[in-house]
Amino acid sequence: MHKTGNVVVEGVAIGKIQFLNADYEEQIKRYMTGTEEEEKKRYQEAHTLAKDDLDSLLEDRDSLSENEAEIIEAHQLMIDDITFEDAILGYIEQKMSAPSAVLKAVEDFKAMFEEIDDEYLRERQKDIVDVGNRLLRKLLHMKEFSVVGADVILCAKDIEPSIMAGLSEKQVKAILLGSGSKTSHTVIIAKAKGFVTMVGVELDETEIADGDDIIVDAVKGEIILKPSEEELNRYKEQVQKQEEQRKYLMGKAKQPAVTTDGKEILVSANISRPTDMEKAVEYGCHGVGLYRTEFLFMESAQLPDEEKQVAAYRSVAEQAEGNLCVIRTLDIGGDKHCDCLSLEEEDNPFLGFRAIRICLQQKDMFKVQLRSILRAGLYGKLAIMIPMVTMLSEILETKQLIEEVKEEMRKENIPFAEDVPVGIMVETPASAVMAPLFAKHVDFFSIGTNDLVQYTLAVDRGNQSVSYLYDYFNPAVIHSIHRVITAAHEAGIWAGMCGEMAGDKLALPFLLALGIDELSMSASQAPVVKEQIRNLESGICDVDKILSLTTTEEVREYLQLSLIHISEPTRHAQ
Ligand code: PEP
Ligand code: MG
Numbered sequence: 001m002h003k004t005g006n007v008v009v010e011g012v013a014i015g016k017i018q019f020l021n022a023d024y025e026e027q028i029k030r031y032m033t034g035t036e037e038e039e040k041k042r043y044q045e046a047h048t049l050a051k052d053d054l055d056s057l058l059e060d061r062d063s064l065s066e067n068e069a070e071i072i073e074a075h076q077l078m079i080d081d082i083t084f085e086d087a088i089l090g091y092i093e094q095k096m097s098a099p100s101a102v103l104k105a106v107e108d109f110k111a112m113f114e115e116i117d118d119e120y121l122r123e124r125q126k127d128i129v130d131v132g133n134r135l136l137r138k139l140l141h142m143k144e145f146s147v148v149g150a151d152v153i154l155c156a157k158d159i160e161p162s163i164m165a166g167l168s169e170k171q172v173k174a175i176l177l178g179s180g181s182k183t184s185h186t187v188i189i190a191k192a193k194g195f196v197t198m199v200g201v202e203l204d205e206t207e208i209a210d211g212d213d214i215i216v217d218a219v220k221g222e223i224i225l226k227p228s229e230e231e232l233n234r235y236k237e238q239v240q241k242q243e244e245q246r247k248y249l250m251g252k253a254k255q256p257a258v259t260t261d262g263k264e265i266l267v268s269a270n271i272s273r274p275t276d277m278e279k280a281v282e283y284g285c286h287g288v289g290l291y292r293t294e295f296l297f298m299e300s301a302q303l304p305d306e307e308k309q310v311a312a313y314r315s316v317a318e319q320a321e322g323n324l325c326v327i328r329t330l331d332i333g334g335d336k337h338c339d340c341l342s343l344e345e346e347d348n349p350f351l352g353f354r355a356i357r358i359c360l361q362q363k364d365m366f367k368v369q370l371r372s373i374l375r376a377g378l379y380g381k382l383a384i385m386i387p388m389v390t391m392l393s394e395i396l397e398t399k400q401l402i403e404e405v406k407e408e409m410r411k412e413n414i415p416f417a418e419d420v421p422v423g424i425m426v427e428t429p430a431s432a433v434m435a436p437l438f439a440k441h442v443d444f445f446s447i448g449t450n451d452l453v454q455y456t457l458a459v460d461r462g463n464q465s466v467s468y469l470y471d472y473f474n475p476a477v478i479h480s481i482h483r484v485i486t487a488a489h490e491a492g493i494w495a496g497m498c499g500e501m502a503g504d505k506l507a508l509p510f511l512l513a514l515g516i517d518e519l520s521m522s523a524s525q526a527p528v529v530k531e532q533i534r535n536l537e538s539g540i541c542d543v544d545k546i547l548s549l550t551t552t553e554e555v556r557e558y559l560q561l562s563l564i565h566i567s568e569p570t571r572h573a574q
Pocket of ligand 1: 448
């Protein structure tokens with residue numbers, strides 16, 4: 001049986017399917033309710049099993065982050081909460097089955113937490129749902145989630161970025177998501193890990209069960225459920241070719257990316273944590289074009305203090321072999337939540353309190369981050385990058401704060417790097433329009449197409465139902481990019497790109513023709529993009545011609561035609 005989906009990370013994978021999200025309601029419908037006594041007994045047994053699981057999770061403490069350990073401890077308290085248990089037993093006495101009683105008690109507690117005027121306690125709703133689901137899995141005899149075995153193709157409606165971050169490349173070969181657009185943060189992490197990934201995939205557990213064979217063809221956008229022997233053999237050959245191609249590219253990964261007419265483009269890495277540096281170096285990235293520091297905040301229960309931040313930024317700087325690492329200041333908000341900052345829930349988080357807006361209101365917190373970057377700058381080449389800029393005042397205020405923290409550190413005799421360049425992400429229409437002015441006040445631009453597209457085209461980057469409108473080849477975005485790179489060069493500063501467009505081979509002819517200086521992407525994409533650059537001439541396409549095109553389709557078509565001229569080795573690399 002064949003299914004389709006939208007390709008995010010190209011490739012072919014063969015493996016065994018494993019579902020992540022369980023459909024509890026469906027399972028409850030099939031549940032055979034016993035007598036009141038039996039239901040109470042089943043609940044008590046489920047409670048014991050669930051508690052044992054939580055205890056054994058904590059036994060392996062070394063494998064957990066601080067935040068994960070705290071969450072499990074909170075779950076241990078919650079599962080033993082007497083009012084929660086009384087509520088469940090009370091519903092069983094009202095003739096409900098044990099699983100329905102658990103679901104109902106969870107709903108009640110969720111509603112109660114929702115009323116609370118404290119962000120931290122409101123957030124505990126998630127814990128009660130987690131604990132309830134753990135009890136349900138025991139009652140319904142469902143498996144606990146853990147990736148089992150190797151060659152796993154993971155299938156879920158959605159996966160939390162933190163769960164995605166914890167998945168092992170040794171076990172997982174491909175990810176199939178029901179929701180999630182190409183630039184949601186979960187998907188960005190999947191890409192960084194090099195998982196073959198498709199979104200918009202709908203699989204039903206009645207069609208295929210955990211452990212069944214599956215082929216993911218994320219070149220054609222096809223999924224083959226329970227493949228035939230012939231299909232398996234055909235795809236095994238393709239996987240082998242893919243592996244040979246990977247080896248070929250890895251052999252050249254550390255060579256520079258120089259166009260056929262001699263222009264070097266720096267290809268650097270987008271990272272979320274210092275441990276990503278190992279892969280960045282292995283895949284031949286030239287330093288870091290974007291360090292998403294918010295992950296340091298999202299993965300801590302408390303605000304990371306100065307020493308913790310210095311250690312993280314220092315570790316990145318030291319691993320970068322002397323190359324520049326661009327540290328983006330906290331970009332929390334939008335689809336990135338953080339327990340350690342009490343932020344109000346918003347109706348339109350992407351248009352709300354996010355990134356530099358938060359930092360400039362919580363200056364004490366921001367100053368700790370700025371101090372940490374400057375201090376870590378002594379151990380390598382670091383730059384500071386401000387996200388979500390819309391106004392000149394945000395740049396000037398940040399620069400003023402940098403001067404303030406430098407002065408403070410001088411007085412405290414704390415050594416720091418004096419010359420850390422300051423740049424901005426150009427990811428809002430306002431910053432693209434104002435690029436000629438902003439360029440006079442910063443050392444570099446990095447174009448964040450993920451947000452630039454969503455804000456320019458008024459399309460939520462995570463909303464699958466409008467994803468057909470989300471396209472960086474839309475002429476409005478193309479004109480913005482042209483404006484930004486031109487403004488940077490006129491002001492004598494460098495311009496890079498760190499949004500997902502930077503890793504797209506179709507965008508390369510346009511970006512090279514505009515004279516882009518740096519491209520930053522998931523490390524796993526770097527060897528392919530570098531090889532493509534080596535086979536292209538920088539003037540391969542006519543910028544004026546592209547700017548005269550009126551539709552997204554015309555832009556794509558023109559770029560596809562310009563790629564036809566590329567020589568054989570690049571085709572080999574695709
Ligand atoms: C972007 O917006 O393009 C970007 C790189 O930042 P993020 O995806 O983290 O919002
Ligand atoms: Mg962004």
